[in-house]
Amino acid sequence: MxxxxxxxxxxxxxxxxxxxxxxxxxxxxxxxxxxxxxxxxxxxxxxxxxxxxxxxxxxxxxxxxxxxxxxxxxxxxxxxxxxxxxxxxxxxxxxxxxxxxxxxxxxxxxxxxxxxxxQIYYDKYSKEETNKSVEKFMTELLYEDEKKALERIELFKYNAEKKHIAVYVSVEAEDNSSQTKSVEKVNENGESKNENSSINSKNDDISEQLLRAVRMSFVRQNQLLYLKEEDGVAAVIELEAGDKVHKLMRQKRKEIEENLRYSRKNVSVSMGIGKVFIGADSIKKSVTEARKANKVIKTDGGTGNLRYYDEIGIYRIFFNLSDDKVLRNLLTEALGAIMQYDDENGSDMVHTLEVFLEQGCNIAAATDALYVHRNTVKYRIKRIEEIMNIDLKDVTVQFNLRLAFKIMHYLG
The missing domain is CATH 3.40.1390.20 (HprK N-terminal domain-like)
Incomplete structure (x- = not known):
């Protein structure tokens, strides 16, 4: 309430x-x-x-x-x-x-x-039942029987003639509560075993808090469908005729973050956004787009940001590949030699190369970004060219390497 x-x-x-x-x-x-x-x-x-x-x-x-x-x-x-x-x-x-x-x-x-x-508790329990129904519906629609789910979408007051948009919201916490680790426990028989630590419960807590923050932020929308997932919350909202989508999404991402900070001080909220659509049969597609846009934020190493599916560029090609083998082959062809060199010599040439490309292949800018001497960067770049047998002044080589680094971060 x-x-x-x-x-x-x-x-x-x-x-x-x-x-x-x-x-x-x-x-x-x-x-x-x-x-x-x-x-x-x-x-x-x-x-x-x-x-x-x-x-x-x-x-x-x-x-x-x-x-x-x-x-x-x-x-x-x-x-x-x-x-x-x-x-x-x-x-x-x-x-x-x-x-x-x-x-x-x-x-x-x-x-x-x-x-x-x-009255407060009656409202609370009524909403809890509603929330369970909504999440069950969204699970069926996204992962089980989409056709069967859509047959009863009118129960959720979904107006198929209105514009809708899907968002996928995730959170990053400075206390690393989203991570899990294994700890050793000894049972009553003296046998040791590994179990997930209490970090798992912390992860569940922050997921529930994120779900509440999303619902609170969109409470004034005419209709809201949502689903708590392993790494975030998917939501579908109805848009009003005069809504300016970019302004609304910036505002909502900020509101979700502020609502979440009532219980979590050091958090950043990221939001992926699908395409605007009309009708009910595009819900699953838009949620998938929003989830992909959210993943790109993480792939690019960002937090506390928002990204539209329309703006993820070449990543759309990556997502549409049914087999990651193609991407892995491209990565190996482009960066395999220098990655192997780093493994064998304990060096960090891959990072140097990535920073050099990010800085527009400018030695001075790369020197500042890497916090090393200018001659060190010049030596490393020359050595990289020798190991990989490439010319980093060649714009085609630069493009292929930048693409390879995107693939590397996408594959994790």
Whole structure:
């Protein structure tokens, strides 16, 4: 549930938003009542917390402490029930909430909080069932029986006459939580075995957080189909007549990243974007295009970026090859000799060659980029030409080598 939806609930028409206006995109995952300061230990991230102050000994002191502690728990917001116990919300409390980026609301004490909480959880569980249905549908459409899935697409209020676009969103975290590693464990019989470490669960966590961030960012779209996959989230959205696609996609990528940073501080979000289409039978194709565009971002070594399928150039040829053997042969023909030289001599000529090409075959620019002496670069380039029996001044040679490096990064 978002705050927009929250304010539509019965009983909240008298609520006032006092602080935290800049982060109302924060998702509300549940609700909880806190009447004693110690109860904060039971609170979960994303919950909306209701406080009446009935058990506070010193209202100002206890309320200040509660707001500080609840902010650390990353709750979705705090609703203060103004009445016999919390008689007013003072400016210093509002200022504190703003400093902590914590949404703070006031609500008359006579409003039945239990009814509001019931509505929040009803909405939560209804959405969970909807989400399961959407993900099951998308799995069937993309990977199982596309024709069968399309027969029931109208159940998801899909308007086949409107323009749609697919995006594929992935995330890179500085804590390398997306990686897995093997650790040795000893069972009760004293036998050792390798198991995936808790990094796997971290990966699952960030995938769920990314899915929520995507849904939050596209919440105002008329319709949204989505699927959490192993390395990202695929989504299909409906476009409005006046939407400027490039501007909208830049805005949404930024929003997803900001939403994700509520729970993950050091992350970068990348977004691949398929072609705009009309009709339902192009959904799978557009999702595939978006996934490919996202892969190109990673292939080029980028993060925190977006790429359109229409703009991936020669990579479209790579994707359309049914067998990577052709690409591997091209790579070996172009770079095999220098790669073998590096393996046998423990050198880094391949990297030097790539940087030299990236810098327009300019010795001075390559010297700066490699942080080595100019004569070192000149020697390496001359040696590379000898080993590979090529002339790096030849533009055809340069083209073939640049293509080979693209193939190398594409193949990983």
């Amino acid at each position: 978002t705050y927009d939806e929250l304010f539509q609930l019965k009983g909240l028409e008298k609520a006032k938003l006092l602080a935290g206006k800049s982060i109302l995109g924060r998702e509300i995952s549940g609700a909880h009542v806190v009447e004693i300061v110690e109860a904060q230990d039971w609170v979960k991230r994303g919950e909306l917390i209701f406080v009446s102050g009935v058990a506070f000994r010193d209202v100002k002191r206890d309320l200040t402490e509660a707001i500080c502690e609840l902010s650390k728990k990353q709750v979705a917001g705090v609703v203060l029930e103004v009445g016999p116990y919390i008689k007013e919300v003072t400016d210093d409390i509002i200022e504190l909430a703003n400093e902590l980026n914590l949404p703070l609301l006031s609500l008359p004490y006579e409003i039945h909080v239990s009814e509001i909480i019931s």
